[in-house]
Amino acid sequence: MPKHQPLVSIPLLTYNGERYLQEQLDSIFNQSYKNIEVLAFDDASTDRTIKILEQYHKSHGLVYTINRSNLGFIKNAQQSLAACKGDFLAPADQDDIWKLDKIEKLVANIGDNLLIYTDSIPIDEQGNQLADYFVQQVRNLVEGNNNKNFFFENTISAHAMLFRRQLLEHALPIPKEMVFHDWWIAFVAATYGHIKLYKEPLVYYRRHPAQVTIENKRDYTNFIDRLIFKEHRLKQTKQNTLKNLRSFSTLNILDKETKELLDQLITHLENFSNSYFNKELQIILLQYKEDLFAMNLDRNLDKAAKKFSRGLWHYRLKLYT
Numbered sequence: 001m002p003k004h005q006p007l008v009s010i011p012l013l014t015y016n017g018e019r020y021l022q023e024q025l026d027s028i029f030n031q032s033y034k035n036i037e038v039l040a041f042d043d044a045s046t047d048r049t050i051k052i053l054e055q056y057h058k059s060h061g062l063v064y065t066i067n068r069s070n071l072g073f074i075k076n077a078q079q080s081l082a083a084c085k086g087d088f089l090a091p092a093d094q095d096d097i098w099k100l101d102k103i104e105k106l107v108a109n110i111g112d113n114l115l116i117y118t119d120s121i122p123i124d125e126q127g128n129q130l131a132d133y134f135v136q137q138v139r140n141l142v143e144g145n146n147n148k149n150f151f152f153e154n155t156i157s158a159h160a161m162l163f164r165r166q167l168l169e170h171a172l173p174i175p176k177e178m179v180f181h182d183w184w185i186a187f188v189a190a191t192y193g194h195i196k197l198y199k200e201p202l203v204y205y206r207r208h209p210a211q212v213t214i215e216n217k218r219d220y221t222n223f224i225d226r227l228i229f230k231e232h233r234l235k236q237t238k239q240n241t242l243k244n245l246r247s248f249s250t251l252n253i254l255d256k257e258t259k260e261l262l263d264q265l266i267t268h269l270e271n272f273s274n275s276y277f278n279k280e281l282q283i284i285l286l287q288y289k290e291d292l293f294a295m296n297l298d299r300n301l302d303k304a305a306k307k308f309s310r311g312l313w314h315y316r317l318k319l320y321t
Helices: 021-029 049-060 073-082 102-109 165-171 181-192 223-248 256-269 279-287 301-308 312-320
Strands: 008-014 036-042 063-066 115-117 120-123 161-164 195-197 203-206
Touching (some): 021 036, 021 049, 049 063, 073 165, 073 181, 115 181, 161 165, 165 181, 181 195, 181 223, 256 279
Parallel strands (some): 008 036, 036 063, 115 195, 120 203
Antiparallel strands (some): 115 161
C-alpha cells in the first residue's frame, strides 16, 4: 500500500440486514483501495445482523457499535459520521454492492472538490441488473457550487458519495427537521465548496420490498380512502419540503440573497393547505427557475414553476371532482 494513500472512512448503517449484508461487506473489504476503516453502526437489529458484524470484526477488523435502542436513521447516521477518522468519508448502505474500484476512482478524481458522487445501477433482490442507471432515469445530475439546486430535490445518495473530512465541520450536527441526511450533506457541500459528478456508476443499488417508505405504502381499500391517501401524501410532501428549507436556512454562511429566498419560499409554502394557486410564489420561482429546477428532466421550467405554485385546493378539486 503506497504511503501517500489517505485514509478513507466507510460508515455503514445496519438494521435487520442479514439477507444482503455479507455481500456488501465483501464488496467493501475487497476494494482495490486498501487504506480504509469500516465502522458499522447497528440500530438495535433483532435478526442475525450483529452476528455477521462480529464475524467480520474477527476476520477483517470491522469496528461496530450496537445502539441500545433504535435511534432512527438520521441520528444513527450522525453518530456514524462523527466517529470517522479518515481524510475522506464514503458512507455505505447495508444492502448494496460496490464495484471493487469505487473508492480508488472517487479518491483519484475528487481533485479540489469538496464532494464527488456517482449514479447507481439498480438491481433486484437476486442481484440482477434492472437498468444502466438509477437516478439519471428521472433526474438531471448536477455539479458545481449552486446550493439552490438542492432546495427542492436531491440526486446525491449517501451510498454514492465520497467527501472530504472538512465537510463535517459544517454538516454536523444535522438539523433535527432534516428529512434525509445525504440531502443535507449535498446542500452543505454546494454551499461551502464544489461538487463533482463522476459519470461511471460505481454502486449496485438494490431494490427490494423491505425498502418501505411513506410514498409507496398503500393503506387504502376503497375509492374514498384512496383520495384521502393522495391528499395526505400531497400535504406530507410539502411538509417535508418545508422541513428541508427550514433546515437549510439555519446554515450560518448563507449569503443574503439565498437567505432571503429561503425565507420567502418558507413563508409561501406554509400557506399550501389554504391556497388554490400562489401567484407570488410563481413569480419567485420563475426568477430562479434555472437554479431551483436544474434537476428536472423536463426542461419546460415555466411549467415546473407553475406546478410547484399550486395549493392543496387545486389538487382537491382535481381529486374529488
